[in-house]
Amino acid sequence: MKLSFYTAAALLAVSSCSQAADITRYPLPNNSSFPIAAAVEVPAGKAVIYESGKVPAPLDSKAEKNSAAYWGNTEQQTVNVLAQIEASLKSKQLSMADVVKMTVFLVGDPALDGKMDFAGFMRGYTQFFGTKQQPNLPARSAFQIAGLVAEGMLVEIEVIAVRP
Numbered sequence: 001m002k003l004s005f006y007t008a009a010a011l012l013a014v015s016s017c018s019q020a021a022d023i024t025r026y027p028l029p030n031n032s033s034f035p036i037a038a039a040v041e042v043p044a045g046k047a048v049i050y051e052s053g054k055v056p057a058p059l060d061s062k063a064e065k066n067s068a069a070y071w072g073n074t075e076q077q078t079v080n081v082l083a084q085i086e087a088s089l090k091s092k093q094l095s096m097a098d099v100v101k102m103t104v105f106l107v108g109d110p111a112l113d114g115k116m117d118f119a120g121f122m123r124g125y126t127q128f129f130g131t132k133q134q135p136n137l138p139a140r141s142a143f144q145i146a147g148l149v150a151e152g153m154l155v156e157i158e159v160i161a162v163r164p
Contacts, residue, residue: 023100023162025137035122035130037137040100047163049098051088053105053156055148056080066152074109074117077155078124085159086128094161096128097136101160104142109154116144121155 024041028034042048057080059072071077086096106121108114121142129137138159148156 023164025100027137035126035137036140038139040139042100042162049089049092049094049161049163051085051159051161053103053158054081054084054088055150055153055156057084066150068111068152071150071152071154073111074106074120074154075124077153078121078157079127081155081157082124082128085157089159089161092161094163096134098161098164099129099136099138099159100162102138102140103158104140105145105148105156106142107147107154108144116142117154118142 023043023046025037026039026041028036028038056071056077058070059076059080060069063069072080082096085099089095089098104121106116106118109117109120128134148154
């Protein structure tokens with residue numbers, strides 16, 4: 001089948017428009033103010049970047065190794081990990097606004113009788129997501145797990161980003 005110049009041009013225009021479509025972030029129902037998306041839709045043709053899980057760097061390397069002072073609390077570890085993710089994305093000419101999915105692994109905090117400090121995590125998370133400067137919210141899951149690679153680590157986060 002031969003396409004006329006005009007038919008080919010029209011098909012190319014439709015194809016380009018579909019690739020230029022914006023990412024759609026669906027809000028949580030009932031006007032929830034919780035800072036995650038219920039879902040994120042990525043149009044075909046977008047480059048997807050899978051960032052490996054990041055764990056915190058020591059907060060105070062002079063403190064007793066693997067202690068709470070060494071790693072910090074859940075909020076401090078969350079900020080540390082998200083700052084690492086932000087730097088990694090920046091090195092790829094991306095930003096936190098390009099994150100479409102986040103998976104969070106939280107270890108139970110000994111100071112909280114082995115329960116994860118979700119409130120501490122959220123205090124760190126909301127410094128990066130749902131702000132005036134960065135309102136784009138990812139779809140997100142958070143889990144309490146038994147442990148991470150080093151004693152005292154409470155947070156590991158992996159993200160998926162899409163190149164705009």
